[in-house]
Amino acid sequence: MTNKSKLSFKDFKEGQIFSFGKIKISYSDIIDYAQKFDPQFFHLDKNLAKESIFGELVASGWHTASVSMRLFVEACGNIDGGMIGKEVKSIKWPRPVYPDDVLSIKCRVKESKICKSKPELALVKMTNTTYNQKGEIVMTADIVMFISSKYSYF
Amino acid sequence: MTNKSKLSFKDFKEGQIFSFGKIKISYSDIIDYAQKFDPQFFHLDKNLAKESIFGELVASGWHTASVSMRLFVEACGNIDGGMIGKEVKSIKWPRPVYPDDVLSIKCRVKESKICKSKPELALVKMTNTTYNQKGEIVMTADIVMFISSKYSYF
Numbered sequence: 420m421t422n423k424s425k426l427s428f429k430d431f432k433e434g435q436i437f438s439f440g441k442i443k444i445s446y447s448d449i450i451d452y453a454q455k456f457d458p459q460f461f462h463l464d465k466n467l468a469k470e471s472i473f474g475e476l477v478a479s480g481w482h483t484a485s486v487s488m489r490l491f492v493e494a495c496g497n498i499d500g501g502m503i504g505k506e507v508k509s510i511k512w513p514r515p516v517y518p519d520d521v522l523s524i525k526c527r528v529k530e531s532k533i534c535k536s537k538p539e540l541a542l543v544k545m546t547n548t549t550y551n552q553k554g555e556i557v558m559t560a561d562i563v564m565f566i567s568s569k570y571s572y573f
Numbered sequence: 574m575t576n577k578s579k580l581s582f583k584d585f586k587e588g589q590i591f592s593f594g595k596i597k598i599s600y601s602d603i604i605d606y607a608q609k610f611d612p613q614f615f616h617l618d619k620n621l622a623k624e625s626i627f628g629e630l631v632a633s634g635w636h637t638a639s640v641s642m643r644l645f646v647e648a649c650g651n652i653d654g655g656m657i658g659k660e661v662k663s664i665k666w667p668r669p670v671y672p673d674d675v676l677s678i679k680c681r682v683k684e685s686k687i688c689k690s691k692p693e694l695a696l697v698k699m700t701n702t703t704y705n706q707k708g709e710i711v712m713t714a715d716i717v718m719f720i721s722s723k724y725s726y727f
Contacts, residue, residue, distance in 0.1 A: 456639040457646060459655040472657055472694075472719070480658040481635075481642045485610040488635045492611060501613040503626055504634040507664040540626075565626070 426498040428541045428568045431531045439494035440523020441552070442486055444478055444516055452482040477515035483522070483558050484510060487549045490524035491562075500567035505542070508561035514551075521552040529561075533568045541568035580652040582695045582722045585685045593648035594677020595706070596640055598632055598670055606636040631669035637676070637712050638664060641703045644678035645716075654721035659696070662715035668705075675706040683715075687722045695722035 446465075453462035457479035461471035468476040496502050516522065530544040543566055549558040600619075607616035611633035615625035622630040650656050670676065684698040697720055703712040 452639075456643045458643070459646060459650060461655060472654065479642070481639050485606075485635050485639060488633070489610045489612070492613060496613060500626065501615060504666060506666065507661065510661040510664070512658060512660065 424497070426495055428498075428531070428533075428566055430498075431495075431528050431541070431543050431566065433528055433530060435528040437495035437526045438524060439490050440550075441521045442490060442523075443519060443521045444482070444486060446476070446518035449476065449478045449482065449516075449518055452485070453479055457481055473515055475517065477517055478520075480510075480512045480558070483512065483516045483549065484560070486516075486522055487524055487547060487558055487560065490522060490549065491526055491547055494524055494526050498566055499569075503540075503565040505563045505565055508544075508563065510558065510560045512558050513556050516551065516557050520557070522549055522557065524549050534565070539567065539569055540565045578651070580649055582652075582685070582687075582720055584652075585649075585682050585695070585697045585720065587682055587684060589682040591649035591680040592678060593644050594704075595675045596644060596677075597673060597675045598636070598640060600630070600672035603630065603632045603636065603670075603672055606639070607633055611635055627669055629671065631671055632674075634664075634666045634712070637666065637670045637703065638714070640670075640676055641678055641701060641712055641714065644676060644703065645680055645701055648678055648680050652720055653723075657719040659717045659719055662698075662717060664712065664714045666712050667710050670705065670711050674711070676703055676711065678703050688719070693721065693723055694719045 460467040461473050462479045465476040526545050526547045528545055532542055534540045534542055543564050545562045547560045548556055551557050614621040615627050616633050619630040680699050680701045682699055686696055688694045688696055697718050699716045701714045705711050
């Protein structure tokens with residue numbers, strides 16, 4: 420499934436995989452995000468970060484989550500009405516993201532059904548896995564979202 | 574518990590509440606975040622957003638999560654070694670964040686224990702609730718993190 424094509428509810432079938440990459444996270448990207456949203460020393464200062472549990476400067480996990488959202492939108496967000504986040508069942512960060520890491524995503528549809536109470540919407544459950552340039556997993560997220568169901572009837 | 578004081582593991586007792594506010598999210602903050610991380614029309618364009626499920630421009634849920642992380646750091650991040658995110662068990666966004674909403678946070682310790690395998694670290698589970706200026710909940714997050722346990726011995 421290419422990320423270029425316009426998608427509809429019927430494309431979000433169980434087992435379907437969408438993917439997108441690559442986005443590079445630079446040193447200054449990490450600092451910029453951390454200054455705004457997660458000003459802890461191991462995200463802000465490469466010298467102080469040497470004394471941290473990470474041993475070097477790393478991106479905030481919420482920065483990784485934000486970049487993963489961008490990758491997710493690029494992978495399968497081209498759908499009328501957009502993707503409406505309902506909740507996240509789980510986020511895990513098995514390893515950090517370092518300056519100049521290049522991230523990509525695989526998004527797998529776990530379940531997809533039309534809402535009984537609001538049949539114009541479909542509830543879609545996905546597992547999104549974010550990888551670094553070595554193919555190592557840096558984040559997994561179990562996402563629940565709404566998308567429009569109306570195009571499923573054509 | 575004020576957010577000004579230096580904290581240690583012994584402050585993260587079950588039932589302890591840390592709080593912080595306020596951070597205002599402006600219209601341009603919403604656009605800036607969305608351009609980088611969640612470029613969907615209802616986060617980017619107030620005219621197009623009228624046609625969305627929200628009926629108006631709203632912040633990305635991941636922007637709300639990012640601002641909540643900032644509030645969390647301000648509330649209880651003043652601890653040697655910092656707060657190391659392990660995983661998130663749940664995120665819910667019961668209502669959107671709109672331009673000029675003013676957010677605050679309450680962070681409640683659910684569980685806190687020294688790691689058996691790494692006694693220099695403590696595992697802390699918290700439920701963080703983010704509110705708007707009306708006292709309405711805009712996000713809840715069940716967080717699992719590591720903090721240093723070493724200061725608990727003094």
